[in-house]
Amino acid sequence: MRASRDPEVTSGPPLVEMRDIHKSFGGIHAVEGVSISVMAGEVVGIVGHNGAGKSTLIKILSGAYQMDDGAIHVNGNRVSIGNPRDAKRHGIETIYQDLALHDNLDAVANFFIGREIHTRYGTLDNAAMERAAREVINRINPSFVSLRDPVLSLSGGQRQSIAIARAVYFNARLLIMDEPTAALGQRETRAFKELVLRLKSEGIGMLVISHDIHDVFDMSDRITVMANGRQVGTRRTADVTKDQVLGMIILGKLPEEGTEEDFAQLH
Amino acid sequence: MKNQGKQSITRREMLTRLTALGFTVPAATALIAANGRRASAADPIRISFANVFEKGELFVQLGNGIENAAKLMGYEFRRYNNEFDSEKTLANARLMVQDRPDIILEYNGVEGIGQALRRIFDDAGIPFIAINVPIPGGHWFNLVNKEIGTDTANVVVPIANANGWTGNDTTAIIIQASAAGVEVNDCVRYFYVTAAETMEGMTKVKPDEITATTTTIGDTGIQVDGAGALEESYTAVKNALQTLPADRHILLYSVNDDSTLGGWRAITEAGRQDNTIVAGLGGSVAALGELRNNPQWVAEGSVFATHWGQYLIAMATAVLNGVEPPPLTKCPQLILTPDNVDKYYDAEGKVQLLPPLVPENEYLRDTGVLQQFNNVEGLIG
Amino acid sequence: MSSPAETFSGPRDSESVKSRWHSTRAQFFGIGAFYIAVVVFFTLTSDYFFSYSNALNILTNVTVIGIVALGQTLAIVSGGFDLSVSGVVPLGAVTFVIFSNAEMATPAAMLFAMLVGAAVGVFNGLIVTKVGINPLIATLGTLSITAGLAYALSNGVTIPMKNIDAGVLAERTWGRVPYYVVTLIGLSLIMWFAMRFTVIGRRIYAIGGNREASRLAGLRVDEITIAIYATCAGLAAFAGVVVSSQLLAGSATVGADAALTSIASVILGGAALFGGVGGVGGTLLGVLVLGTIANGMALLMVPAFYQQIATGVILLLAVGFGRLRAVISG
Numbered sequence: 014m015r016a017s018r019d020p021e022v023t024s025g026p027p028l029v030e031m032r033d034i035h036k037s038f039g040g041i042h043a044v045e046g047v048s049i050s051v052m053a054g055e056v057v058g059i060v061g062h063n064g065a066g067k068s069t070l071i072k073i074l075s076g077a078y079q080m081d082d083g084a085i086h087v088n089g090n091r092v093s094i095g096n097p098r099d100a101k102r103h104g105i106e107t108i109y110q111d112l113a114l115h116d117n118l119d120a121v122a123n124f125f126i127g128r129e130i131h132t133r134y135g136t137l138d139n140a141a142m143e144r145a146a147r148e149v150i151n152r153i154n155p156s157f158v159s160l161r162d163p164v165l166s167l168s169g170g171q172r173q174s175i176a177i178a179r180a181v182y183f184n185a186r187l188l189i190m191d192e193p194t195a196a197l198g199q200r201e202t203r204a205f206k207e208l209v210l211r212l213k214s215e216g217i218g219m220l221v222i223s224h225d226i227h228d229v230f231d232m233s234d235r236i237t238v239m240a241n242g243r244q245v246g247t248r249r250t251a252d253v254t255k256d257q258v259l260g261m262i263i264l265g266k267l268p269e270e271g272t273e274e275d276f277a278q279l280h
Numbered sequence: 281m282k283n284q285g286k287q288s289i290t291r292r293e294m295l296t297r298l299t300a301l302g303f304t305v306p307a308a309t310a311l312i313a314a315n316g317r318r319a320s321a322a323d324p325i326r327i328s329f330a331n332v333f334e335k336g337e338l339f340v341q342l343g344n345g346i347e348n349a350a351k352l353m354g355y356e357f358r359r360y361n362n363e364f365d366s367e368k369t370l371a372n373a374r375l376m377v378q379d380r381p382d383i384i385l386e387y388n389g390v391e392g393i394g395q396a397l398r399r400i401f402d403d404a405g406i407p408f409i410a411i412n413v414p415i416p417g418g419h420w421f422n423l424v425n426k427e428i429g430t431d432t433a434n435v436v437v438p439i440a441n442a443n444g445w446t447g448n449d450t451t452a453i454i455i456q457a458s459a460a461g462v463e464v465n466d467c468v469r470y471f472y473v474t475a476a477e478t479m480e481g482m483t484k485v486k487p488d489e490i491t492a493t494t495t496t497i498g499d500t501g502i503q504v505d506g507a508g509a510l511e512e513s514y515t516a517v518k519n520a521l522q523t524l525p526a527d528r529h530i531l532l533y534s535v536n537d538d539s540t541l542g543g544w545r546a547i548t549e550a551g552r553q554d555n556t557i558v559a560g561l562g563g564s565v566a567a568l569g570e571l572r573n574n575p576q577w578v579a580e581g582s583v584f585a586t587h588w589g590q591y592l593i594a595m596a597t598a599v600l601n602g603v604e605p606p607p608l609t610k611c612p613q614l615i616l617t618p619d620n621v622d623k624y625y626d627a628e629g630k631v632q633l634l635p636p637l638v639p640e641n642e643y644l645r646d647t648g649v650l651q652q653f654n655n656v657e658g659l660i661g
Numbered sequence: 662m663s664s665p666a667e668t669f670s671g672p673r674d675s676e677s678v679k680s681r682w683h684s685t686r687a688q689f690f691g692i693g694a695f696y697i698a699v700v701v702f703f704t705l706t707s708d709y710f711f712s713y714s715n716a717l718n719i720l721t722n723v724t725v726i727g728i729v730a731l732g733q734t735l736a737i738v739s740g741g742f743d744l745s746v747s748g749v750v751p752l753g754a755v756t757f758v759i760f761s762n763a764e765m766a767t768p769a770a771m772l773f774a775m776l777v778g779a780a781v782g783v784f785n786g787l788i789v790t791k792v793g794i795n796p797l798i799a800t801l802g803t804l805s806i807t808a809g810l811a812y813a814l815s816n817g818v819t820i821p822m823k824n825i826d827a828g829v830l831a832e833r834t835w836g837r838v839p840y841y842v843v844t845l846i847g848l849s850l851i852m853w854f855a856m857r858f859t860v861i862g863r864r865i866y867a868i869g870g871n872r873e874a875s876r877l878a879g880l881r882v883d884e885i886t887i888a889i890y891a892t893c894a895g896l897a898a899f900a901g902v903v904v905s906s907q908l909l910a911g912s913a914t915v916g917a918d919a920a921l922t923s924i925a926s927v928i929l930g931g932a933a934l935f936g937g938v939g940g941v942g943g944t945l946l947g948v949l950v951l952g953t954i955a956n957g958m959a960l961l962m963v964p965a966f967y968q969q970i971a972t973g974v975i976l977l978l979a980v981g982f983g984r985l986r987a988v989i990s991g
């Protein structure tokens with residue numbers, strides 16, 4: 014019900030829709046009744062304090078966690094996502110907050126893990142994988158060279174580049190990005206934003222979690238604010254100011270619900 | 281036989297302890313063929329027995345042998361399990377004396393607690409017989425590894441001498457089980473010492489010059505450690521063979537049948553079987569098969585462990601009759617040869633006859649217990 | 662795992678980290694050099710060491726543990742351990758001889774023994790993945806169960822092989838090299854190839870490197886883990902078949918050292934205790950180092966007590982030295 018109240022950019026069934034999602038860990042209610050939708054070619058930002066439940070929410074969509082209650086629809090059809098393979102089958106790719114890299118493997122191996130290019134005898138086609146990985150990674154991070162070293166030895170930015178590149182490469186329809194720019198330098202962040210624009214123009218939907226309010230405003234069409242596992246609200250980026258969104262994060266109230274005093278406290 | 285009183289024992293430890301008895305391989309499953317007359321008594325004798333451990337075929341058979349012999353004699357019998365554990369052993373000892381039996385048979389696996397056991401039994405004024413591991417102040421029943429080793433050498437060496445072998449072209453390979461302690465390894469030590477005395481040209485040594493860390497004895501002796509087990513003995517002998525010229529004669533002997541079988545396998549693999557004479561200890565089915573079919577396997581020591589029960593009950597009866605046994609009452613033990621093996625063991629490896637009593641054990645005859653079983657040479661009637 | 666919040670663009674302490682990784686390769690070559698030193702030492706000190714016949718002797722001595730160590734490599738590289746091999750080796754040995762003595766054809770008896778082993782491995786894998794018990798504890802439990810089973814099946818006695826032809830692996834030779842040594846070499850080549858060049862090999866390293874990331878990447882982590890434990894135990898059971906072929910008898914006492922020696926060999930060969938790093942080449946080198954030292958000391962007539970002590974010291978030195986290098990160069 015809540016989702017229908019939220020403004021949407023275009024009409025037609027959303028690319029992905031999560032309805033009334035609940036998830037707790039033991040006694041902790043990490044996500045309580047959150048609904049969110051992403052249209053094709055749309056970027057939705059998710060913001061909120063540490064521990065607000067952002068990662069938990071998107072991990073349900075990427076198949077890392079099983080929700081306790083709620084429903085997920087892809088292109089209007091209800092689907093069940095029981096594991097990460099299911100999500101990938103629905104075209105949902107994820108850049109995890111911790112990047113989910115294998116430190117002992119090199120960039121190419123990390124890039125293709127689970128989807129290795131192989132010969133018909135089941136042996137690895139390392140040359141083909143390296144070619145593909147190099148092209149995509151260099152587009153995101155031109156200074157990236159050490160494709161053949163274990164990623165343990167790489168910088169945070171380089172590691173993030175690998176995680177981004179591999180999510181992008183496999184023809185995702187929806188990209189989930191949990192803090193994608195946290196470890197990137199200015200130049201890489203700029204390249205990343207360009208990448209987002211290009212993917213958008215290709216009709217790919219994106220869910221972006223970020224602590225950087227400026228980045229969120231730069232990239233998102235809509236912004237969902239979460240606090241203490243609940244959804245404070247979702248607004249079209251064009252309809253709100255950064256201050257209003259900050260207010261939602263801090264106060265856990267919609268701008269119209271907050272009193273003058275509340276907002277006065279912010280300054 | 282040593283134990284630090286640990287709560288649980290590993291497989292390897294158990295093996296070591298089995299070895300410590302001088303026989304890892306149970307001889308046969310035969311229990312006593314009870315065809316004797318049933319003894320009747322108005323006031324039955326009461327015997328309590330604490331077994332060292334109730335796992336492992338050997339110990340169970342030993343315990344069953346004692347139990348069956350006691351029942352055959354019409355004695356009241358109670359059985360406890362020491363679980364190879366010192367505290368359990370002491371607790372059992374206290375339970376047993378509470379019951380006030382006439383005599384206690386104690387098979388204690390933890391040598392260090394002998395004094396504590398003695399105090400419990402002495403305080404209660406109950407006589408006791410220690411099985412295998414001595415307890416100070418008590419009567420003692422055990423095998424004598426030293427004699428087995430000596431007797432085996434006395435069978436093996438004359439055959440080698442008859443072949444014209446001497447210390448110049450012969451090496452004795454003995455497989456010890458160092459972790460099992462000195463007494464157990466007496467068999468291989470005395471085997472070598474006796475062989476050196478009776479074969480020309482062998483390096484002579486005193487028994488205590490062969491210790492757990494001895495590896496070579498002049499040019500005529502090699503001691504390896506087989507841990508009482510098949511695989512370890514196989515590997516150890518394999519390595520030792522590298523140091524011996526291919527045409528050298530070998531006398532092979534070990535602490536138990538598994539070790540001898542492993543060593544023998546290494547010898548046949550190296551194609552040296554025709555230059556080797558071998559002897560086993562334990563009377564296991566596999567070793568008896570070798571003794572019967574393998575011309576190089578000339579002797580097999582047996583201690584008839586499954587039949588200790590009837591001797592122990594005889595001993596207990598003697599003690600209750602006021603007889604003072606010798607410091608050590610020897611179990612039946614015999615060196616089997618291809619000529620006499622069929623007399624004592626049937627084709628399945630079951631004991632059909634026990635060797636005659638040695639003079640020191642004549643006092644057992646007087647109890648009349650052994651006669652009930654009708655299976656001891658010289659006491660069949 | 663470092664979270665991006667703590668890391669920033671640009672090289673972090675990448676030099677030391679890089680050298681930590683390279684240290685495993687350095688350790689491989691270090692152990693290789695160490696092996697050469699061992700060979701030289703024993704050649705100089707023993708008249709019997711450096712000969713074709715003793716080389717063959719060493720090879721035959723290490724085959725059983727080599728086969729076990731191949732499986733252990735899989736378990737350790739994937740981030741686990743398999744202690745149960747010490748029970749599965751005797752279980753495989755005893756079942757092989759029992760079935761062979763029951764007139765089962767030799768290949769069928771071998772296959773059956775390996776299937777029994779693989780079944781134990783599947784059980785290991787299930788309790789590690791589905792029940793979530795730590796591999797050390799889980800396989801310690803099955804070690805006890807399988808060792809006990811081997812004792813129960815054999816009644817604790819050595820069972821001679823009735824049909825000597827069943828010992829084909831040891832009885833037949835290629836030149837003077839017994840079939841089982843050839844088998845070890847064949848198995849090693851297959852596993853080396855699989856781990857280096859195939860998709861499944863890559864995934865085993867991935868799982869050992871980061872189990873959760875592997876799951877998120879869509880790998881069937883549980884299934885692969887179960888398959889690894891099944892392979893490891895199947896190989897251990899096959900090692901039991903080889904021991905029985907060597908001894909022409911089955912005994913529950915064989916293989917008691919298999920778990921410790923195989924793990925020591927794998928680690929000596931440069932594998933990481935926590936998974937993700939290691940390989941067949943290093944493992945075989947580790948097996949050879951331990952086997953050669955044991956053989957050399959036996960030839961030098963070192964008493965068994967001291968052999969045991971020396972082996973432990975050498976193991977610590979070799980592994981410690983590799984780690985020390987890493988610390989110094991880092």
Ligand SMILES: Nc1ncnc2c1ncn2[C@@H]1O[C@H](COP(=O)(O)OP(=O)(O)OP(=O)(O)O)[C@@H](O)[C@H]1O
Binds near residue numbers: 042043069
């Ligand atoms: N696997 C888990 N087990 C138990 N509790 C968890 C687990 N994952 C998350 N939580 C808890 O759920 C709540 C929400 O966590 P989540 O990681 O979703 O927050 P977040 O919004 O992503 O925070 P951050 O901005 O710090 O990344 C927190 O209280 C967290 O401690």
Ligand SMILES: [Mg+2]
Binds near residue numbers: 067068069110191
């Ligand atoms: Mg998060």
